[in-house]
Amino acid sequence: MEAISPYLVVIIPIAVGIITQLLKFIIYSAKHGLHWNYAFTHGHMPSAHTGFAVSLLTSIGYYEGVHTGAFAVAFALAFIIIDDAVRLRMYMGDQGRYLNMLVSQLHVDASQFPRLKERMGHRVSEVIVGGILGFVLTVILIKIL
Numbered sequence: 001m002e003a004i005s006p007y008l009v010v011i012i013p014i015a016v017g018i019i020t021q022l023l024k025f026i027i028y029s030a031k032h033g034l035h036w037n038y039a040f041t042h043g044h045m046p047s048a049h050t051g052f053a054v055s056l057l058t059s060i061g062y063y064e065g066v067h068t069g070a071f072a073v074a075f076a077l078a079f080i081i082i083d084d085a086v087r088l089r090m091y092m093g094d095q096g097r098y099l100n101m102l103v104s105q106l107h108v109d110a111s112q113f114p115r116l117k118e119r120m121g122h123r124v125s126e127v128i129v130g131g132i133l134g135f136v137l138t139v140i141l142i143k144i145l
Contacts, residue, residue, distance in 0.1 A: 008145055009063040010056075016137045017052035020130060024048055047085050047122045047130030053078035054134030062142055082127055089121030096120070 004011060027045055028038050057074045064070045096116035103113045122130075 008142075009059050012059050012138055012141045012145070013052055013055035013134075015141060016055035016134055017048055019137060020046055020051035020133050021048040023133070043089075043119055043122055043126070045126045045129060046133055047127045049081050049085055050078075050122070050127045050130035051134035051137070053081040054131045055138040058135050058138040059142070062138075082131070085122045085130075086124060086127050087121070093118050093120040 021040075024041065024044055024046060025039050028041055029035070032038070053074075057071070057078045060068070060071050060074045097118045099113075099116055100118065103110065103115075
């Protein structure tokens with residue numbers, strides 16, 4: 001255990017990201033049936049990206065301290081990831097919806113313009129749950145390890 005102790009600051013967030021993505025796969029499969037391509041699905045409950053980002057922030061805050069440059073960088077990274085998950089990818093989904101409507105209204109050959117994905121981002125609730133999972137799982141793993 002002593003050999004990996006210096007690396008726990010990054011090992012724990014990776015484990016939390018994997019656990020969160022696994023939970024997402026289980027929840028999504030329970031709703032839509034078991035398909036292995038759901039294992040790496042984006043969007044949906046909970047946000048694995050947010051869970052990883054919050055876990056990294058929590059881990060760095062615990063192991064390195066909240067008054068360090070590493071914590072400031074982790075905070076900025078978490079902010080960007082969460083903002084992307086909620087806002088920016090929702091705008092991309094809106095663009096897909098508008099382009100799909102335009103293609104259907106123009107009565108053009110649909111095979112030339114394949115339907116675009118309309119849901120790309122997370123709902124706020126999915127991001128909140130991902131953040132809570134990231135924090136709670138990180139605290140649990142810190143106490144265990």
